[in-house]
Amino acid sequence: MIELKQLTKTYGNKKKATTALSGLNLTVKKGEIFGVIGHSGAGKSTLIRCINLLERPTEGEVWVGGVELTKLKRRELQQQRRKIGMIFQHFNLLSSATVYDNIAFPLKLMGVPKLQIAAKVNELLELVGLTQHQKKYPAQLSGGQKQRVGIARALASDPDVLLCDEATSALDPQTTDSILNLLLEINRKFHLTILLITHEMHVIQRICDRVAVIHQGGIVEEGPVTEVFLKPRHTVTREFISRELAGDEGFRQTSSVPLPAWARLVRITFLGAKTYESVLSQVVRETGVNFAILQGTISTIKDTPYGQLTVSFEGDNAKVDETLELLRQRDLDVEVIG
Structure with a gap:
């Protein structure tokens, strides 16, 4: 047009x-x-x-x-x-x-x-x-x-x-x-x-x-x-989004908190119907890793719901890798940020 x-x-x-x-x-x-x-x-x-x-x-x-x-x-x-x-x-x-x-x-x-x-x-x-x-x-x-x-x-x-x-x-x-x-x-x-x-x-x-x-x-x-x-x-783009989305501000606050050397800091993004599904809890029950949610937000982009979590995973490296792979297989966007 x-x-x-x-x-x-x-x-x-x-x-x-x-x-x-x-x-x-x-x-x-x-x-x-x-x-x-x-x-x-x-x-x-x-x-x-x-x-x-x-x-x-x-x-x-x-x-x-x-x-x-x-x-x-x-x-x-x-x-x-x-x-x-x-x-x-x-x-x-x-x-x-x-x-x-x-x-x-x-x-x-x-x-x-x-x-x-x-x-x-x-x-x-x-x-x-x-x-x-x-x-x-x-x-x-x-x-x-x-x-x-x-x-x-x-x-x-x-x-x-x-x-x-x-x-x-x-x-x-x-x-x-x-x-x-x-x-x-x-x-x-x-x-x-x-x-x-x-x-x-x-x-x-x-x-x-x-x-x-x-x-x-x-x-x-x-x-x-x-x-x-x-x-x-x-x-x-990141500047504009950091002002709008609470997730970026929350991450800046939590990222300064010292984490154990063996912890893996991960940002997980949910899109559409999966935003409201208990995917994370299902996966960690399968793999047995420990996790802590440091920050989370749920909102919508036009008609599409989305969610973002900043999560610390602790446990055996192989098990954490398996957890992240299972999350990806469930069509979640997984980014290791620390």
């Missing part, structure tokens, strides 16, 4: 050029929720603005729905942009227009008849839960309500793609969760492709199918959220 090929964006002239994106490649599949996470200045906002050509790339190609946007003339580009909805961090609503008129605005620009506009706006008001607020102005709304107006407005032209530029970073945690639930509902109901950028790992964990980590204008890690969360490879 979205394909970026060797995308480069440079600001300034040759003597004082600043490169925001450098040879970036990215593919987003139809119907998925794809997250891009990175620190401030990593190139996130430039990336998302290049997709709908609010920023024109210096080099590279932007494909959306099988159409190369970077080759289109102005009028053709305007037509294609109708298939790309966008919601913003600070809402970008018309302050002098009501909720109803804010949502209707793109339809009026398209010349849609008044009766069709009314039907569409009322449908969207119900979808985002703002039917009772349609005559209010933005100043009379909460942050979460303003973002719901922004979402409804972005959906007015029936887009194939929804771009979200830090859509929840200006909201409190409870409101953030309600907006994420709404985006998830929209994705499932309309099979709408959603690409969102954020600096919050919680957002990625809650609703995304896949994630890319952007750093210094390039993608440094990419994959299914479960894989990136549970087995991060890049330093930047």
Whole structure:
């Protein structure tokens, strides 16, 4: 649905050029929720603005729905942009227009008849839960309500793609969760492709199918959220996850505790239904090794439950090796960390 090929964006002239994106490649599949996470200045906002050509790339190609946007003339580009909805961090609503008129605005620009506009706006008001607020102005709304107006407005032209530029970073945690639930509902109901950028790992964990980590204008890690969360490879990814997952903090606390020289320190990761099964206790009963759970966490990544344990195994080395192998045979991820 979205394909970026060797995308480069440079600001300034040759003597004082600043490169925001450098040879970036990215593919987003139809119907998925794809997250891009990175620190401030990593190139996130430039990336998302290049997709709908609010920023024109210096080099590279932007494909959306099988159409190369970077080759289109102005009028053709305007037509294609109708298939790309966008919601913003600070809402970008018309302050002098009501909720109803804010949502209707793109339809009026398209010349849609008044009766069709009314039907569409009322449908969207119900979808985002703002039917009772349609005559209010933005100043009379909460942050979460303003973002719901922004979402409804972005959906007015029936887009194939929804771009979200830090859509929840200006909201409190409870409101953030309600907006994420709404985006998830929209994705499932309309099979709408959603690409969102954020600096919050919680957002990625809650609703995304896949994630890319952007750093210094390039993608440094990419994959299914479960894989990136549970087995991060890049330093930047580990930084984000260590802030989000209690497991990493717990490990830092317990890793300073002196262990017997013969103990084996192991991180065990459970995914899916196995998160709630007594696999560890079953295996150690078979092998007879002693163990102590030093730290543990259970949570979910989108709809997938997972668990992580930091465990100290004590006993005969051969028996400990057998225990770890039996755990692996039961489809658990086992990593010796000390």
